Amino acid sequence: MSGFFGVASKSDCVSDLFYGTDYHSHLGTKRGGMCMLNSAGYTRFIHNIENSQFRSKFEDDISKMHGTRGIGIISDYEDQPLIIRSHLGIYSIVTVGVTQNADELAKEAFGKRSIHFSEMTGGQINPTELTAALISQEASFADGIAHAQDAIEGSCSILLLTEEGIYAARDKLGRTPVVTGRKDGACAVTLETCAFPNLGYQIERYLGPGEIVKLTAETIEQLRPGRRKMQICAFLWVYYGFPASCYEQINVEAVRYRCGAALAANDDLEVDLVAGIPDSGTAHAIGYADAAAVPYHRPFVKYTPTWPRSFMPQDQETRDLVGRMKLIPIREIIKGKRLLFCEDSIVRGTQLRGTIQRLYDFGAREVHMRPACPPLVYNCKFLNFSRSRSQLDLAARRAIEQIEGQTDVDLAQYADPDSKKHRAMVENIRKALNLTTLRYQKLADLVAAIGLPKEKLCTYCWDGACPQ
Ligand code: SF4
Numbered sequence: 001m002s003g004f005f006g007v008a009s010k011s012d013c014v015s016d017l018f019y020g021t022d023y024h025s026h027l028g029t030k031r032g033g034m035c036m037l038n039s040a041g042y043t044r045f046i047h048n049i050e051n052s053q054f055r056s057k058f059e060d061d062i063s064k065m066h067g068t069r070g071i072g073i074i075s076d077y078e079d080q081p082l083i084i085r086s087h088l089g090i091y092s093i094v095t096v097g098v099t100q101n102a103d104e105l106a107k108e109a110f111g112k113r114s115i116h117f118s119e120m121t122g123g124q125i126n127p128t129e130l131t132a133a134l135i136s137q138e139a140s141f142a143d144g145i146a147h148a149q150d151a152i153e154g155s156c157s158i159l160l161l162t163e164e165g166i167y168a169a170r171d172k173l174g175r176t177p178v179v180t181g182r183k184d185g186a187c188a189v190t191l192e193t194c195a196f197p198n199l200g201y202q203i204e205r206y207l208g209p210g211e212i213v214k215l216t217a218e219t220i221e222q223l224r225p226g227r228r229k230m231q232i233c234a235f236l237w238v239y240y241g242f243p244a245s246c247y248e249q250i251n252v253e254a255v256r257y258r259c260g261a262a263l264a265a266n267d268d269l270e271v272d273l274v275a276g277i278p279d280s281g282t283a284h285a286i287g288y289a290d291a292a293a294v295p296y297h298r299p300f301v302k303y304t305p306t307w308p309r310s311f312m313p314q315d316q317e318t319r320d321l322v323g324r325m326k327l328i329p330i331r332e333i334i335k336g337k338r339l340l341f342c343e344d345s346i347v348r349g350t351q352l353r354g355t356i357q358r359l360y361d362f363g364a365r366e367v368h369m370r371p372a373c374p375p376l377v378y379n380c381k382f383l384n385f386s387r388s389r390s391q392l393d394l395a396a397r398r399a400i401e402q403i404e405g406q407t408d409v410d411l412a413q414y415a416d417p418d419s420k421k422h423r424a425m426v427e428n429i430r431k432a433l434n435l436t437t438l439r440y441q442k443l444a445d446l447v448a449a450i451g452l453p454k455e456k457l458c459t460y461c462w463d464g465a466c467p468q
Contacts, residue, residue, distance in 0.1 A: 003027035006071040009186035021072030023195035028074035035081040035092040038067035086136035091162045097155035099127040142223040165216040173231040174209030177247040194244035231458040239344040258449035259372040260287020271340040278302040284372040285342035300327040323351040335363030349395035366436040374462040399428035
């Protein structure tokens with residue numbers, strides 16, 4: 001996934017842009033970028049952030065950037081922001097989402113012959129460049145954004161930095177949030193609302209799906225109303241999102257406590273302590289421990305001074321090594337204990353297996369696992385979450401293949417928590433992870449913990465539901 005931030009101010013706003021963008025660093029691992037506009041034109045920097053943090057990469061650039069308007073991105077895939085010269089004028093663009101039909105859209109564009117795209121390493125078109133090409137086909141920025149959003153299959157939230165102001169658009173089904181904020185002399189737009197409090201912004205509005213607004217230092221003008229139909233990513237609350245953020249006015253940390261409480265309500269297990277795998281399992285575990293009246297302890301502590309991030313680097317072997325190095329087990333807390341761990345989710349399960357083994361190595365008597373969401377059966381098609389993964393990277397899909405002896409399987413029966421096949425899949429994962437017990441969150445409980453109607457949530461990666 002990726003995250004963006006934009007600000008329009010009466011005074012120089014590079015500091016707000018820098019920190020506002022940085023507050024999205026948990027969402028992306030590949031590229032960071034910022035673009036500012038002043039009377040001399042656009043100034044842009046893009047850096048590789050695979051091996052070091054956004055802040056350290058951009059520290060030297062800050063002194064070279066000045067302006068009263070800017071956009072920034074933490075990107076999980078392509079280089080951004082791009083600066084585009086078009087018949088609409090020069091503008092800068094950042095996007096969040098996935099364009100599933102990029103090849104078809106590019107082919108269509110090639111029919112007009114006068115267009116071409118730069119090629120990314122790996123033979124892909126930069127999807128942000130493709131979005132810009134769609135925008136530039138229309139007579140105005142607002143029409144262009146609406147055209148791009150209609151044409152793109154997947155999801156695409158957009159910020160455009162222009163001479164007229166900052167255009168902000170939420171993807172047409174609202175899979176990612178886009179929120180506007182205001183303070184004296186400035187307006188801002190963000191994906192993560194946790195970017196606002198320390199910069200002094202008050203939330204002004206949560207944009208609706210497909211809504212387009214234009215920000216200046218003093219005004220936030222609606223150019224296209226939001227649609228009623230929404231499919232916001234439920235995984236934001238479970239895992240992606242930062243605890244201090246709210247989406248649709250619902251706080252992430254509070255949802256995680258409710259997820260943990262729901263897991264506890266379905267359990268009758270006796271354990272000595274509840275713990276979370278740091279960091280994303282922590283809030284779920286606190287919710288469980290509170291509801292079950294079992295002590296919350298920390299059998300693992302995370303060595304945060306040098307391992308602050310969870311996803312990097314990109315290759316699996318090194319990521320496993322990093323995963324191991326940053327979690328330090330405490331024998332005194334683990335030895336002889338019955339431990340119940342809450343996790344946000346089980347994705348591949350490869351790192352988790354090693355983590356569980358270490359608990360036994362340090363003397364754990366029992367290790368129970370309670371993921372805060374159901375098994376991930378389908379790969380995400382709408383955000384960057386699983387772009388580099390094959391379906392069989394998912395622990396649930398590996399289990400299904402082992403049970404069925406093939407990959408061409410009706411997955412719906414495995415997604416049904418009351419089916420025999422589902423139980424067999426969970427048992428297969430439990431054995432593979434060497435857990436004493438494994439019990440997943442039910443989708444209905446997760447939906448209740450979030451508090452929005454199911455039809456307003458994307459739950460595709462758990463149940464394959466894909467209403468358009
Ligand atoms: S498929 Fe899963 S991760 Fe992707 S948008 Fe839907 S809920 Fe979110």
